Amino acid sequence: xxxxxxxxxxxxxxxxxxxxxxxxxxxxxxxxxxxxxxxxxxxxxxxxxxxxxxxxxxxxxxxxxxxxxxxxxxxxxxxxxxxxxxxxxxxxxxxxxxxxxxxxxxxxxxxxxxxxxxxxxxxxxxxxxxxxxxxxxxxxxxxxxxxxxxxxxxxxxxxxxxxxxxxxxxxxxxxxxxxxxxxxxxxxxxxxxxxxxxxxxxxxxxxxxxxxxxxxxxxxxxxxxxxxxxxxxxxxxxxxxxxxxxxxxxxxxxxxxxxxxxxxxxxxxxxxxxxxxxxxxxxxxxxxxxxxxxxxxxxxxxxxxxxxxxxxxxx
Amino acid sequence: xxxxxxxxxxxxxxxxxxxxxxxxxxxxxxxxxxxxxxxxxxxxxxxxxxxxxxxxxxxxxxxxxxxxxxxxxxxxxxxxxxxxxxxxxxxxxxxxxxxxxxxxxxxxxxxxxxxxxxxxxxxxxxxxxxxxxxxxxxxxxxxxxxxxxxxxxxxxxxxxxxxxxxxxxxxxxxxxxxxxxxxxxxxxxxxxxxxxxxxxxxxxxxxxxxxxxxxxxxxxxxxxxxxxxxxxxxxxxxxxxxxxxxxxxxxxxxxxxxxxxxxxxxxxx
Numbered sequence: 266x267x268x269x270x271x272x273x274x275x276x277x278x279x280x281x282x283x284x285x286x287x288x289x290x291x292x293x294x295x296x297x298x299x300x301x302x303x304x305x306x307x308x309x310x311x312x313x314x315x316x317x318x319x320x321x322x323x324x325x326x327x328x329x330x331x332x333x334x335x336x337x338x339x340x341x342x343x344x345x346x347x348x349x350x351x352x353x354x355x356x357x358x359x360x361x362x363x364x365x366x367x368x369x370x371x372x373x374x375x376x377x378x379x380x381x382x383x384x385x386x387x388x389x390x391x392x393x394x395x396x397x398x399x400x401x402x403x404x405x406x407x408x409x410x411x412x413x414x415x416x417x418x419x420x421x422x423x424x425x426x427x428x429x430x431x432x433x434x435x436x437x438x439x440x441x442x443x444x445x446x447x448x449x450x451x452x453x454x455x456x457x458x459x460x461x462x463x464x465x466x467x468x469x470x471x472x473x474x475x476x477x478x479x480x481x482x483x484x485x486x487x488x489x490x491x492x493x494x495x496x497x498x499x500x501x502x503x504x505x506x507x508x509x510x511x512x513x514x515x516x517x518x519x520x521x522x523x524x525x526x527x528x529x530x531x532x533x534x535x536x537x538x539x540x541x542x543x544x545x546x547x548x549x550x551x552x553x554x555x556x557x558x559x560x561x562x563x564x565x566x567x568x569x570x571x572x573x574x575x576x577x578x579x580x
Numbered sequence: 581x582x583x584x585x586x587x588x589x590x591x592x593x594x595x596x597x598x599x600x601x602x603x604x605x606x607x608x609x610x611x612x613x614x615x616x617x618x619x620x621x622x623x624x625x626x627x628x629x630x631x632x633x634x635x636x637x638x639x640x641x642x643x644x645x646x647x648x649x650x651x652x653x654x655x656x657x658x659x660x661x662x663x664x665x666x667x668x669x670x671x672x673x674x675x676x677x678x679x680x681x682x683x684x685x686x687x688x689x690x691x692x693x694x695x696x697x698x699x700x701x702x703x704x705x706x707x708x709x710x711x712x713x714x715x716x717x718x719x720x721x722x723x724x725x726x727x728x729x730x731x732x733x734x735x736x737x738x739x740x741x742x743x744x745x746x747x748x749x750x751x752x753x754x755x756x757x758x759x760x761x762x763x764x765x766x767x768x769x770x771x772x773x774x775x776x777x778x779x780x781x782x783x784x785x786x787x788x789x790x791x792x793x794x795x796x797x798x799x800x801x802x803x804x805x806x807x808x809x810x811x812x813x814x815x816x817x818x819x820x821x822x823x824x825x826x827x828x829x830x831x832x833x834x835x836x837x838x839x840x841x842x843x844x845x846x847x848x849x
Contacts, residue, residue, distance in 0.1 A: 318688040320847075343690040354685035356606065358613040370602045371691040373595065378586045399613060415685065420585060 271296040271423050271454040272317065277326035279312055279478075286312050287323070288478040296422075299445075299455040301469035303462065303568070309478040310458035311351065314427045317456070318348045330423060344373070347416030347424045351431060353408040354415070355400050361387065361411050362396040365418055372419035379418070386414040390444065406437030413444065424448065426457045430464060442467060462564035472564070474571055482571040489567040496536050498543060501556040502527045511552050515543065527555075596692035603699025607673065611707050617669065621707055625662050625715035632658060633722060636782060643787045648813070651724045656809035657781030659715060660801060663708050663744050664776050667751040668768045670700045674755025675764045678846060687847050694840040700755075701748040708744045725813075732811040739811075739824055743804050746831035752839040756846055775801050780809075800827035 272294035279287040287309045294300045302310050315321040316328060319339045328335040331345045348354075355364050362383055369379025387393045390410045395403060403411065409429065416424060426445065430438040445468055449455060459465055465472045466486045474482040474489070482489060497520065502508040508527040512519055521530035533539035536559065547554060590598070611618065629651075637650040644653055677683050677696060686696055716724070728736065751768055758764035778792055779785070779801040788796050796802060803823035810817035 315684075318684075320684055320687050340690045343688060346688065348684065348688045350681050350684050352681035354681035354683075356682055357680075358610050359606065363609065367602055367606055368685065368689070371599060371686070371689045373587050373690060375586045375588050382585060419587075 269295055271331055272456060273327070273329045274313070274317075275327040277313070277316065277323060277328060279309075279316065279321070279323045286478050287316075289326070290475070290478070290480055292473060292480065294454055294456055296454050297452050298470045299449050299457060299468060301465035301472045302456065302458040302475055303460070303465045303472050303564075304458075304475040305460060305572070308475045310475060311427055313475075314348070314350075314425045314456070314458055318346055318425055319343060344419075345421055345423055347419070347421040348427070349409075349413045349416045349425065349429055350427045353400075353412040355408065355412050357401045358399055360397050360399055361392050361403070364400065364411060364415060368415045369418040374419055382418055382420075386417060390414045391440075404437075406433055406440065409433060409437070409441060410444070413441075417448075421453075423454045423456070426455060428458055428460065430459070430461070462568055466564050474568060476572045482567065486564060489564065490562045492567065492570075496533050496562070497521075497560045498531045498533050498540055499558045499560060500529050500531070500543075500547070500554055502529070503553040503555045507552040510550060511547060514546055514550055518543070530560075533559075596695065599692045599695035600698040600702075603695040604702045605699075607699040607703035608706050610673070611703055611710075621666075621711050622714055625658070625711050626718045628658055628662065629654070629715060629718055629722065632782060640783050640787075643784050648815075649723060649725075651719060651722055652726070652813045653784075653809070654782065655716070655719050655724050655726070656805050656812055657779070659712050659740065659808065660743065660805050661776045661781050662711050662715065663740065664747055664772045664801070666708055666711065667704060667744070667747040668765060668772070669707065669751075670704050670748040671751035671755035671758070671764045671768050672761055673700045674752050674843075675758045675761050678756065679761065683847055693844055693847060697749075697752045697839055697843055701745060701752060704748040705741055705744050708740065712740060727814045728812050735821070736808050736811050739804060739808055739821070739828075742825065742828040742832075746828040746835070749832060749835040749839055753835055753842060756839060756842045775799065780805050800824075800831075803827060 270293045272292065274290055274292040277287050277290040277292075278285070290309065290313060292300070292302075292313075302313060304310050312321065316323050317330065317335065319335055319342055322336070330342045333341040333345065335342050356367070359367065365383035365386060366376075366379045369382055370376060372379075374382065387396050390413070392407065392411060392414070395407060400408060400411065413426075413429065429445065430441050433441065442464070445455065445457070449468075457465070457469060469486070471485055472483065472489060473480055482492070484492075500511065502511060505524070505527060508522075508524065508529065511529050512522055515529065515531055518531040518533075519529055520532045522528065531543055533543065540559065588595070588598070611621070632654055633651050636654070640653070641650045644650065674697060677686075677700075683696075687693065754767045754771075755764055758767055778788075778796045779799060780796065781801065785793060785796040785802055800823070803820045804827065806815070807817070807820040807824040809815050810820060
């Protein structure tokens, strides 16, 4: 009877000397789903992925991949996973095709299978033209694509993507997102780490926010946003006098205001009706509005509110 | 997804051998692709040969029996010197692998981890075969006249291969221990330079000054060089072949497990 979760982490702890990097992480990734591990630099994302891919020993906890214990059944775990790390793990002097075939053989594929699969991946990742060139001639985006292709050479059921788009230009990032989405459609279980909230929002079924070696929030993007609450209406007034008056009239609904920018932010529950209500109040008082904006809560807000960091600190 | 993939089902030992073969192919491809290094493989031996013959022939020639031209004496020494310095390639390659992301890839694969080292060491044998052949051909051109029989040549080849393996495994240890690629070059240099020069590679050990002479006469490189020299040009063989083999095998017995253990330890933490 196969279990429902492809990855199960229970109370995982890891320290380097006296520095505790993971302070009891719990995580489940259901088979066939994509979970994003979201957090700032030094949160413990890469450490977690390295432990999952048998690259790193840990102090205590229980880590299972497809039911195999990461600490004791390394070979079984390695056959089930593919890893795409932060720095492209490819051979610079070999060509794209040679890299794929070599890794395929090391994954225990027969030479024939390794070669056939290499061709398939070169096609899929749009690297056929570059297949016979050494990797050192590849661009950053091409290198990441080949790196991901290498992780997929033996079609492992589970893929770890450790910050797969860090340092890529926007176009390469979009291309990478398309590939990842396609992988998910094919039923691969994916654990993605990222510091980009947008990336987690776009790609993942569930988001686990990690900071300081602990999981501090988790849920779907929608659930996490709901925790932060409602939309906000931001009004900028023409004069300081209007700003003062508006602050007074709107009273309790004001959640934020900036005298310098002459901006008042009001919390609105039912966006359609409440915006109208607020505007009609302002209109009646004959206050001139210079600019208006409605803010939906973003994962940024979620992240900042749960990590308790200022916007400056997090970015 | 199209093709169904076939996995090999082999006993662990056979799989480890297959991994080594895959990695030997990888490192050997590096020899051809790394053009700077390729230049070194071909021209460095010729340069040393020409330079040393020109510089030392007059002075050292006086210490040799009149029947032995300096280039005949030099050939064994310069081959071993080239091999010894060439082992730095393994050290650098191992260090480079460890510093780059590719080691994480290898570690996350169900492969034998020491195959990475085996690949670099064995490709060193290939590279040294090229270097030595180039050097022998160039030597013939400059007046080198060996007297070795076919079986003596086989013996020479055997000793050179054994020495390459021994030194490259030693170099692999340094590659694992070094903190940077620049550092590894210094580490190997500090060991290899004195060993090759304080040996009978370029001048007879008997001609060296007091404190150095006992060391130069008994250190492993001298035995290895004298063994090759004896087979090549018919100088007295003595117990040199015996000691050459003992030293090389001894180094291998110690360095292979140490390099493998250190490598595994370094890649798991």
